[in-house]
Amino acid sequence: MGKLKGNVLIGQSGGPTAVINQSLLGVIEQARRDPRVRQVLGARHGVRGMLEDKFVRLDKQPAVALAAIAKQPGAALGSVRKKPTEEECVRIVEFCRKRDVRWLYYIGGNDSAETAQLLEKVAERSTWEMQLFHVPKTIDNDLCETDHCPGFGxxxxxxxxxxxxxxxxxxxxxxxxxxxxxxxxxxxxxxxxxxxxxxxxxxxxxxxxxxxxxxxxxxxxxxxxxxxxxxxxxxxxxxxxxxxxxxxxxxxxxxxxxxxxxxxxxxxxxxxxxxxxxxxxxxxxxxxxxxxxxxxxxxYGCVSSTDAREARAVGRAAVRFAREGGPRSGSVVIRRIPGKTYRVEYGWVELERVAHVTQSxxxxxxxxxxxxxxxxxxxxxxxxxxxxxxxxxx
Amino acid sequence: MGKLKGNVLIGQSGGPTAVINQSLLGVIEQARRDPRVRQVLGARHGVRGMLEDKFVRLDKQPAVALAAIAKQPGAALGSVRKKPTEEECVRIVEFCRKRDVRWLYYIGGNDSAETAQLLEKVAERSTWEMQLFHVPKTIDNDLCETDHCPGFGxxxxxxxxxxxxxxxxxxxxxxxxxxxxxxxxxxxxxxxxxxxxxxxxxxxxxxxxxxxxxxxxxxxxxxxxxxxxxxxxxxxxxxxxxxxxxxxxxxxxxxxxxxxxxxxxxxxxxxxxxxxxxxxxxxxxxxxxxxxxxxxxxxYGCVSSTDAREARAVGRAAVRFAREGGPRSGSVVIRRIPGKTYRVEYGWVELERVAHVTQSxxxxxxxxxxxxxxxxxxxxxxxxxxxxxxxxxx
Incomplete structure (x- = not known):
């Protein structure tokens, strides 16, 4: 990847969880530490907002409001259950170009990982250079490759x-x-x-x-x-x-x-x-x-403290993995460190290993x-x- | 009433609530302060335990166990949905005589108040002197005479x-x-x-x-x-x-x-x-x-702090109302004190004003x-x- 500079775009997709907004905050706070990042945008209702040019300036929201949102259930940006067509993917990449989006973080389950994968394929063929990361969430805990999913706990x-x-x-x-x-x-x-x-x-x-x-x-x-x-x-x-x-x-x-x-x-x-x-x-x-x-x-009011912490961390980790010279795309995974005490570390895998597959x-x-x-x-x-x-x- | 001395019996009846065990603790702790009280017994599954001579010595339970139970949903003594027949009421009063029970506290809704009323009528005709109090609880909040019911909040x-x-x-x-x-x-x-x-x-x-x-x-x-x-x-x-x-x-x-x-x-x-x-x-x-x-x-884990406090207080209040020279029976009510700040006081009414009637x-x-x-x-x-x-x- 070249030396990208520009905006971050975040979307939420699929069924909300008690901690999906922690991941949103994780992405926001890590992105705002990055000098290459100008604006942090939130797409309304995931890919639908990208298709309809509907978004919110997350970097303009008061810190106290964002801190409150992190603790709320629901998906604060609005969610969507939609698999974009190839033509829609092209329009979304055009939206990114128009809005100077160089980094797209899509928070969701395996269907959302598939959406990220579809977008990535189109972006790769386009002249618009960008990085796409899937940030995992699902109460069902059925994503592959990860020890467990934020939202499940x-x-x-x-x-x-x-x-x-x-x-x-x-x-x-x-x-x-x-x-x-x-x-x-x-x-x-x-x-x-x-x-x-x-x-x-x-x-x-x-x-x-x-x-x-x-x-x-x-x-x-x-x-x-x-x-x-x-x-x-x-x-x-x-x-x-x-x-x-x-x-x-x-x-x-x-x-x-x-x-x-x-x-x-x-x-x-x-x-x-x-x-x-x-x-x-x-x-x-x-x-x-x-x-x-x-x-x-x-x-409203039943959150695992471990889950909340990890949901925040996967958001931050996605931004760290999308570093200069890093992978063009990927999905964040949680790996449990063997030992008596529960500890985890965060890694990433290619989107295709998470997209559209489930783990029983x-x-x-x-x-x-x-x-x-x-x-x-x-x-x-x-x-x-x-x-x-x-x-x-x- | 004469100068009664003897044992306290507590029963729980009807659908459990998040704070019905707070009322149980309220009765226990207030009763144990009363020098006239020897033992504090808990009937298993309300009137059924009284009919089957099944009870637990609550005054022998570790304080730490009782404190934990107060915070748990469910009815720790076991509950029952049963309206005793007249013959069964006679047997229950005999049980009280045999177990030296001078005070019976029945925690429940309007049906439980009716049970207390039936028992009280039989007790009144017997030679066994005792006091019977209904301690209110119901998530439905439909008891008459009280501003609201413990369990509702x-x-x-x-x-x-x-x-x-x-x-x-x-x-x-x-x-x-x-x-x-x-x-x-x-x-x-x-x-x-x-x-x-x-x-x-x-x-x-x-x-x-x-x-x-x-x-x-x-x-x-x-x-x-x-x-x-x-x-x-x-x-x-x-x-x-x-x-x-x-x-x-x-x-x-x-x-x-x-x-x-x-x-x-x-x-x-x-x-x-x-x-x-x-x-x-x-x-x-x-x-x-x-x-x-x-x-x-x-x-497990959704309790109103106000509700918990008041549920404890109605249990204590029942024991205070069953004082020497006080009423033979009654139901505890919560009265809201007019004013800008929320405050309540506890009173009692006759059982017949609460038994079997509901408030829409x-x-x-x-x-x-x-x-x-x-x-x-x-x-x-x-x-x-x-x-x-x-x-x-x-």
């Missing part, structure tokens, strides 16, 4: 605290409780529910992830076995659980009869599973289902039956920040 | 923080978002969603409570009007909304076709309303529904259209503790 914290409280609620008023947790293709967030356990009889007693095939009959049998043993059963189940045929439970015929097949933003799966349990185990059972839905990413829970993180492994718990525990340890009367 | 805080985050999420990815909130007969908790607003265009943009009749056509029209104006619409709707015929929307024929008619622990109402909006306003609209469910009372949102707390009034916001604001003020980029 806070969502996992929400899930763990929800299950911890739910287990205490279930001890008070026993019954069968189902909690449907986000994660269409990967069970990371559902698996994090197991962090709620302190004692052997704490819930969740059963954890169902999409990585293992889901069978209604086995499910009912598992639940009944726990209920016989403990007088109650708390279940964490991923919205994306699938039958042996690979179809999600929520799009089988049985569920269509119960309504919508949309997974998030719908209580259909939970209601369906609750009805199935009643049908199989008895109508008089107290069965309740909660679908945690968007609260998992948007609840590996076999070693799955436990026997409907559960996760100890190894998963050791992996996930440092990510969610300190958790309370509920006390139960003897 | 924390649940209202959860709802306000959820809506605040949801509004930021909706700004990032605009669409129509429905949030279904607990409260079968009274809209207090749904109304509290309006505390999430800071700016004029903040959500929730529409608030539907059971106190006003709910019409699907008007609902769709309201939503569309907001969407036309702001490009998005965030709606808070009570699980108990009713049509003009007085029937809840969730038990009309349309909803039966969508599944379960249970209000809490089911996503049926939200899914039904989302489907209706799509049908009426267009299939391509992005409509999502979340049903907050039990998280509202059980999420009064007309003055309802605003024009689907909204609450400024007066409601002034009433509710001090109860939820300090809230963040999200910043939005210009």
């Amino acid at each position: 806070s969502a996992a914290r929400f899930v763990a605290l929800a299950l911890m409280g739910d287990d205490l609620d279930s001890r008070a008023l026993p019954g069968i409780k189902l909690d449907v947790i986000m994660g269409r293709n990967a069970g990371w967030l559902t698996a994090a529910s197991a962090l709620a356990r302190v004692r052997a009889d704490d819930g969740p007693h059963l954890v169902y992830v999409p990585e293992r095939s889901f069978d209604l009959e086995a499910f009912a049998r598992d639940v009944e076995a726990v209920r016989q043993r403990l007088g109650r059963c708390v279940v964490a189940v991923s919205e994306g659980v699938r039958g042996a045929d690979g179809k999600t439970v929520a799009v089988t015929k049985e569920v269509d009869a119960h309504g919508n097949a949309v997974l998030s933003g719908s209580g259909a799966l939970g209601d369906f599973l609750a009805a199935e349990l009643k049908r199989r185990l008895g109508d008089k059972l107290r069965v309740r289902a909660d679908t945690f839905g968007y609260l998992q990413r948007s609840f 829970l590996p076999e070693r993180y799955l436990g026997r039956g409907a559960d996760v492994s100890e190894e998963f718990l050791a992996y996930a525990r440092p990510l969610v920040g300190g958790l309370p340890r509920p006390v139960v009367l003897p | 924390s649940a209202a805080r959860f709802v306000a923080l959820a809506l605040m985050g949801d509004d930021l999420d909706s700004r990032a990815l605009p669409g129509i978002k429905l949030d279904v909130i607990m409260g079968r007969n009274a809209g207090w908790l749904t109304a509290a969603s309006a505390l999430a607003r800071v700016r004029a265009d903040d959500g929730p943009h529409l608030v539907y409570v059971p106190e006003r009749s709910f019409d699907l056509e008007a609902f769709a029209r309201d939503v569309e009007a907001v969407r036309q104006r702001l490009g998005r619409c965030v709606v808070a709707v009570s699980e108990g909304v009713r049509g003009a015929d007085g029937k809840t929307v969730a038990v009309t024929k349309e909803v039966d076709a969508h599944g379960n008619a249970v209000l809490s622990g089911s996503g049926a109402l939200g899914d039904f309303l989302a489907a209706e909006l799509k049908r009426r306003l267009g299939d391509k609209l992005r409509v999502r529904a979340d049903t907050f469910g039990y998280l509202q009372r059980s999420f 949102l009064p007309e003055r707390y309802l605003g024009r259209g689907a909204d609450v009034s400024e007066e409601f916001l002034a009433y509710a604001r001090p109860l939820v503790g300090g809230l963040p003020r999200p910043v939005v980029l210009p």
Whole structure:
């Protein structure tokens, strides 16, 4: 790369997280330290703002406002779910030329990495020299190459605290409780529910992830076995659980009869599973289902301090990697440093290794039956920040 | 009353709250200061423990364990939903005689106040002299005689923080978002969603409570009007909304076709309303529904400091009111002291004024259209503790 000088452009894309604005701030503060950078622009709603020439001067915002925004859920620039066409990519590079943008940072998940990759290909062929970095975020934790994703720790914290409280609620008023947790293709967030356990009889007693095939009959049998043993059963189940045929439970015929097949933003799966349990185990059972839905990413006031710190750091790291003589593009990854104490370092990989691919829970993180492994718990525990340890009367 | 000496018995009943254990601690600590009190017993699962002679010696628990329990959601003694028969009341009074219980404190909602009243009538006719106090709790805030109920402030805080985050999420990815909130007969908790607003265009943009009749056509029209104006619409709707015929929307024929008619622990109402909006306003609209469910009372880590303090105080107050020469029975109430600064005092009323009756949102707390009034916001604001003020980029 030549000796670039010019403006920085930041976009946010995909589902917001509790800490996506920390990454925004990370990019802003690191970019403003760079003497080559003139202005720091924020595209409204990601690539849509670039296509419509809608942006905000982030370097003109009061420091106190930016500091507040870093702590807020939601995507402060506005987000978008859009894969630009080749023609749109050309227009976006033209927008960058017009606005003197030499560095583009796109904060998002694997689809956003793909968008960055598409843009990079077009930029490479153009006469406009620029660097493009993908800054990772996703509550789903399903990006490849990275140890974990900014956004996951806070969502996992929400899930763990929800299950911890739910287990205490279930001890008070026993019954069968189902909690449907986000994660269409990967069970990371559902698996994090197991962090709620302190004692052997704490819930969740059963954890169902999409990585293992889901069978209604086995499910009912598992639940009944726990209920016989403990007088109650708390279940964490991923919205994306699938039958042996690979179809999600929520799009089988049985569920269509119960309504919508949309997974998030719908209580259909939970209601369906609750009805199935009643049908199989008895109508008089107290069965309740909660679908945690968007609260998992948007609840205001549930942030993992580790997650917040790392989300900020990946934003800063992206700007550092886009140095003079550095790579033209890449995606920031978090690498865990082996050792007893949790420590990480930040690196980068080529966009193609992250774009459009996802990482499921590996076999070693799955436990026997409907559960996760100890190894998963050791992996996930440092990510969610300190958790309370509920006390139960003897 | 004579000069009673003996044991204290505490029970918890009905749905748990984030602070019901604060009230438990309040009773324990005040009772242990009373030289007339020998032991402090906790009945397991309320009246059921009294019928089955199952209890725990609370005065033998380590102080550090009790202090931790005070901060936990759930009902640490176990709860129950049970109205004892007259014969069972007789057996419970016999249990009290056998266990030398002279003071019974029952922590719960209006049904629990009724249980206390039934027990009191039987106790009055018996030769066993004792005092019975109801200690109020309910996230629904629907008890009569009291300014507000312990448990409401924390649940209202959860709802306000959820809506605040949801509004930021909706700004990032605009669409129509429905949030279904607990409260079968009274809209207090749904109304509290309006505390999430800071700016004029903040959500929730529409608030539907059971106190006003709910019409699907008007609902769709309201939503569309907001969407036309702001490009998005965030709606808070009570699980108990009713049509003009007085029937809840969730038990009309349309909803039966969508599944379960249970209000809490089911996503049926939200899914039904989302489907209706799509049908009426267009299939391509992005409509999502979340049903907050039990998280509202059980999420671990969302407590209003005001609520926690007052829940502790009503427990203590109950013990003080059950003094020598004081009333045989009663229910503790919170009275707001008029003035610019929020202050309360604690009083008591006869059980019959609280038992089995509920308090809906009064007309003055309802605003024009689907909204609450400024007066409601002034009433509710001090109860939820300090809230963040999200910043939005210009």
